[in-house]
Amino acid sequence: MKILVINCGSSSLKFQLLDMNDESFLAKGIVERIGSEGSSITYETQKTGKIKNCESAINHTEAAGLVFRYLADEKNGVIKDINEIDAIGHRLVHGGEEYSSSVIIDDKVIEALKKYSVFAPLHNPANILGIEACRNLLPDIPMAGTFDTAFHQTMPDYAYMYALPYSIYEKYRIRKYGFHGTSHRYVSGIAAKALNKSNTKIITCHLGNGSSVCAVCNGKSIDTSMGYTPVDGLVMGTRCGDLDPAIVNFIEKEEHLTHNEVDEMLNKKSGVYGISGISNDFRDLENAMHSGNKRAKLALEIFDFRLRKYIGAYTAIMGGLDALVFTAGIGENDWETRYFACKDLEFLGIEIDENKNKTVRGNFADISLPDSKVRIYVIPTNEELMIARDTKELVSVLIS
Ligand code: ADP
Numbered sequence: 334m335k336i337l338v339i340n341c342g343s344s345s346l347k348f349q350l351l352d353m354n355d356e357s358f359l360a361k362g363i364v365e366r367i368g369s370e371g372s373s374i375t376y377e378t379q380k381t382g383k384i385k386n387c388e389s390a391i392n393h394t395e396a397a398g399l400v401f402r403y404l405a406d407e408k409n410g411v412i413k414d415i416n417e418i419d420a421i422g423h424r425l426v427h428g429g430e431e432y433s434s435s436v437i438i439d440d441k442v443i444e445a446l447k448k449y450s451v452f453a454p455l456h457n458p459a460n461i462l463g464i465e466a467c468r469n470l471l472p473d474i475p476m477a478g479t480f481d482t483a484f485h486q487t488m489p490d491y492a493y494m495y496a497l498p499y500s501i502y503e504k505y506r507i508r509k510y511g512f513h514g515t516s517h518r519y520v521s522g523i524a525a526k527a528l529n530k531s532n533t534k535i536i537t538c539h540l541g542n543g544s545s546v547c548a549v550c551n552g553k554s555i556d557t558s559m560g561y562t563p564v565d566g567l568v569m570g571t572r573c574g575d576l577d578p579a580i581v582n583f584i585e586k587e588e589h590l591t592h593n594e595v596d597e598m599l600n601k602k603s604g605v606y607g608i609s610g611i612s613n614d615f616r617d618l619e620n621a622m623h624s625g626n627k628r629a630k631l632a633l634e635i636f637d638f639r640l641r642k643y644i645g646a647y648t649a650i651m652g653g654l655d656a657l658v659f660t661a662g663i664g665e666n667d668w669e670t671r672y673f674a675c676k677d678l679e680f681l682g683i684e685i686d687e688n689k690n691k692t693v694r695g696n697f698a699d700i701s702l703p704d705s706k707v708r709i710y711v712i713p714t715n716e717e718l719m720i721a722r723d724t725k726e727l728v729s730v731l732i733s
Pocket of ligand 1: 543
């Protein structure tokens with residue numbers, strides 16, 4: 334079974350075609366700057382390597398058409414005909430309180446995406462564009478969707494409620510939803526298998542440009558650091574994370590900013606970028622820190638400090654810890670962040686093997702010392718594979 338995974342943003346469309354017989358990737362890439370001048374496609378297969386071409390894509394339907402043309406191209410394609418694609422799996426962002434697992438996409442799901450656009454105004458409308466583009470071009474192909482929020486629907490009410498007047502929750506469903514759910518589910522599943530025991534307590538650290546931590550108890554998310562929106566929790570590339578809400582009013586007033594401008598500051602001008610004034614990329618920050626830049630050092634220290642707070646807090650709420658998992662761009666590649674996250678946590682049973690930690694890259698690795706009570710894993714995330722697996726399962730039921 335060949336499954337195409339689509340991840341649609343407002344001006345981009347990421348894709349990956351997987352052969353689910355052996356879960357291998359056949360082709361992947363991204364169409365960028367949809368609707369603008371200078372749109373392009375980046376396309377990659379084992380045979381072609383990465384190719385980037387300027388290609389017109391005035392809307393998402395054209396972008397999807399472009400993807401299908403490349404996939405079935407005589408020279409560089411990986412399929413003879415687009416009808417070889419058995420199903421499409423969409424990465425969806427916000428399913429509100431309605432969706433706790435992946436679903437076959439029908440009109441009801443599209444209505445739900447519209448309804449929850451109020452919670453994810455940039456992402457849900459883009460998800461709808463992706464679904465409609467595929468429907469326009471391949472109306473008969475079955476499609477499924479995996480919500481970023483779904484995995485966290487198992488959080489208990491005392492974890493997801495904010496201590497605001499209850500009517501605010503009743504009226505608007507303002508609560509913690511959490512994000513990166515597909516990644517937390519994927520890596521915690523691999524960690525649970527590696528632990529090979531029942532009753533597992535796992536903390537997963539998805540550390541990328543956007544970062545979140547999740548407490549996973551017996552396979553279920555019981556708390557996560559992102560909240561009502563992805564701006565909450567850890568310090569991120571450009572997002573501030575945890576913040577006293579009174580600061581928002583203060584900045585708005587004193588800096589003469591509109592709500593939207595403050596929102597942009599919290600989401601795009603804060604985080605390690607805002608503190609350092611240099612970059613949101615940890616490679617740049619570490620280079621700057623090692624050359625003596627004090628603000629780069631401070632930005633990284635604030636990031637590490639908050640990450641350690643969450644590790645401590647989540648160990649406490651689970652009453653112990655079996656495994657600590659690092660994933661995504663920083664978690665998979667940055668040994669310094671992993672080192673500082675684990676340093677001095679021996680009292681919690683977290684003991685890192687410093688040599689192994691420095692050498693690991695790109696593969697599953699156990700970087701804890703042999704006697705460490707807590708296993709420390711580096712696990713490359715693969716949200717596309719998780720979406721493709723869910724799609725395969727749902728579609729197989731549909732066609733059997
Ligand atoms: P996104 O949230 O955009 O999916 P990724 O998970 O791809 O982000 O992570 C991107 C981030 O990972 C970069 O901004 C950078 O900070 C970090 N990163 C990537 N490679 C390295 C590396 N070799 N060393 C340190 N940090 C890295």
